[in-house]
Amino acid sequence: MNILKLEMLSKEAFAPFGEVIEIEGSDWHPINGGTTRRYHHLAPIDAGPEGGRPGISMARGQAFSYPVFVSMLERHPAGSQAWIPCTQTAFLVVVAPNGPDGRPDETGLRAFRASGSQGVNYRAGTWHHPLTTLDRQGDFIIVDRVDGAPNCDEADLRATYLIDGSLKGA
Numbered sequence: 001m002n003i004l005k006l007e008m009l010s011k012e013a014f015a016p017f018g019e020v021i022e023i024e025g026s027d028w029h030p031i032n033g034g035t036t037r038r039y040h041h042l043a044p045i046d047a048g049p050e051g052g053r054p055g056i057s058m059a060r061g062q063a064f065s066y067p068v069f070v071s072m073l074e075r076h077p078a079g080s081q082a083w084i085p086c087t088q089t090a091f092l093v094v095v096a097p098n099g100p101d102g103r104p105d106e107t108g109l110r111a112f113r114a115s116g117s118q119g120v121n122y123r124a125g126t127w128h129h130p131l132t133t134l135d136r137q138g139d140f141i142i143v144d145r146v147d148g149a150p151n152c153d154e155a156d157l158r159a160t161y162l163i164d165g166s167l168k169g170a
């Protein structure tokens with residue numbers, strides 16, 4: 001069995017795949033007479049080259065516990081997809097680069113643990129595992145393309161990867 005070690009999610013580590021949406025470490029400027037901090041434009045919304053329709057949805061993810069088994073990934077070629085926790089629930093972010101054959105490059109598979117204060121914005125075409133909420137059920141805001149254009153490729157991985165919660169380098 002292939003063990004996939006977890007990395008803590010950071011803007012820098014996730015940069016090849018998209019953006020991390022979080023208050024911690026992000027720039028802000030005061031608004032509303034200084035009573036509010038605006039953390040402006042943390043991630044772009046991409047609704048496709050021909051200008052699809054972006055929208056805001058919500059999701060309630062069931063709780064998963066370790067070990068988590070990953071055997072497939074998906075991607076949205078026609079737009080970005082953001083997942084933002086609104087109940088402080090941690091979740092798994094499993095991503096891979098695109099391979100020369102148009103399938104996930106499993107040699108570059110990476111697993112991150114997003115804290116309940118972090119969201120992610122998957123860049124259009126980024127291979128990722130569907131929502132995997134950790135420890136308890138969690139509600140999320142989704143920002144992605146909602147106009148019904150074909151926008152989800154799935155790929156079975158050549159192996160099954162086990163995530164047991166252990167950290168890379170630990």
Ligand SMILES: NC(=O)N[C@@H](O)C(=O)O
Pocket residue numbers: 074081128129130131
């Ligand atoms: N299909 C959908 O809304 N969710 C998936 O894209 C996912 O990333 O979980």
Ligand code: NI
Pocket residue numbers: 074076081128130
């Ligand atoms: Ni998705």
